[in-house]
Amino acid sequence: MSAVTEHTDHGTEAHDHADHGSHPTTLTFVKVAIILAVITALETSTYWWVEDAHTVAMITLFICMAIKFVMILLWFMHLKWDSKLFSLMFYIGVGLAIAVYIVALMTFHFFA
Amino acid sequence: MADIAVHEGAHAHEHDAHGAHATSTGLSNNKLAMWLFLGTECLLFGGLISTYMLYRGRLGNGPGPGQVFDIPLTSISSFILLMSSLTMVLAVNAAKEGDDRNTRVWLSATALLGALFVGGQVYEFTAFYQEGLGFTTSLFGSSFFTLTGFHGVHVSLGIIMLMALVGIITRSKVPGDKAEVVELIGLYWHFVDVVWVVIFTLVYLIPA
Numbered sequence: 594m595s596a597v598t599e600h601t602d603h604g605t606e607a608h609d610h611a612d613h614g615s616h617p618t619t620l621t622f623v624k625v626a627i628i629l630a631v632i633t634a635l636e637t638s639t640y641w642w643v644e645d646a647h648t649v650a651m652i653t654l655f656i657c658m659a660i661k662f663v664m665i666l667l668w669f670m671h672l673k674w675d676s677k678l679f680s681l682m683f684y685i686g687v688g689l690a691i692a693v694y695i696v697a698l699m700t701f702h703f704f705a
Numbered sequence: 706m707a708d709i710a711v712h713e714g715a716h717a718h719e720h721d722a723h724g725a726h727a728t729s730t731g732l733s734n735n736k737l738a739m740w741l742f743l744g745t746e747c748l749l750f751g752g753l754i755s756t757y758m759l760y761r762g763r764l765g766n767g768p769g770p771g772q773v774f775d776i777p778l779t780s781i782s783s784f785i786l787l788m789s790s791l792t793m794v795l796a797v798n799a800a801k802e803g804d805d806r807n808t809r810v811w812l813s814a815t816a817l818l819g820a821l822f823v824g825g826q827v828y829e830f831t832a833f834y835q836e837g838l839g840f841t842t843s844l845f846g847s848s849f850f851t852l853t854g855f856h857g858v859h860v861s862l863g864i865i866m867l868m869a870l871v872g873i874i875t876r877s878k879v880p881g882d883k884a885e886v887v888e889l890i891g892l893y894w895h896f897v898d899v900v901w902v903v904i905f906t907l908v909y910l911i912p913a
Binding site (some may be wrong): 604616619622623625626629630633636637639640641651654655657661662665666669670671676678679681682683684685686687689690691693697698701703 | 732744758783906
């Protein structure tokens with residue numbers, strides 16, 4: 594997408610920062626979906642892992658969750674190509690939620 | 706809206722490539738508002754997830770997660786919702802290319818996959834109830850049904866928006882830029898998927 598410049602009352606130019614770089618193709622999205630499906634299969638398989646592998650399963654699950662979360666945000670929600678301001682809006686919400694609720698859980702001795 | 710007036714007679718255009726109005730940031734205010742909304746939704750679901758984490762061990766006289774959860778079924782539901790994100794992004798692509806027919810097809814496919822997910826959730830809730838886990842059975846039951854129920858309501862609202870959009874596109878009555886409208890609903894839909902990624906791991910797969 595081409596950026597459009599406009600002359601404003603202040604004589605400045607407002608740039609559309611959306612859609613940086615080349616736009617992803619359908620094949621890119623299909624590849625991302627396949628990777629997400631494989632990760633989901635790996636996550637599900639941890640349910641049948643032996644109890645001795647509990648710690649490994651927990652670490653695997655958290656890593657898989659984080660990868661899926663970021664992949665959907667970057668590719669499907671276009672944050673990889675969109676303005677950093679959109680990312681900032683969302684990451685502030687995510688960061689605030691994580692901070693607030695970790696403190697809340699600590700208050701109730703959840704991690705003890 | 707912090708729209709900035711554009712000089713008449715200048716060669717500037719009122720709308721950018723997406724049809725967004727000229728703004729002080731140069732970005733679409735609608736899209737910015739949607740991202741802000743999704744940021745606030747993180748706080749809503751964060752509260753519900755942490756409440757569940759806190760109460761998942763408070764079983765009272767009712768069954769626990771290990772006795773009621775059907776992981777294979779929930780995995781299939783998760784896969785369906787994940788694939789609905791793919792169909793949604795294909796709908797956005799089609800809308801950006803001005804392909805109304807494919808936009809409608811992919812939006813309908815997304816709504817159908819969403820409906821399958823909600824159907825699976827209704828089946829799951831019914832099975833849990835029959836196994837003795839109701840909303841008021843225990844704190845685990847209350848927090849579980851509140852969290853997953855809220856998510857289900859979000860998916861259902863998404864389905865309504867998708868179907869409404871299909872109808873509006875069919876009648877060619879989309880207000881403003883069509884591609885941006887599809888993209889905004891797509892953002893909401895992907896967010897619902899992202900939330901499920903977290904719920905599926907923290908609620909279903911990580912043992913209490």
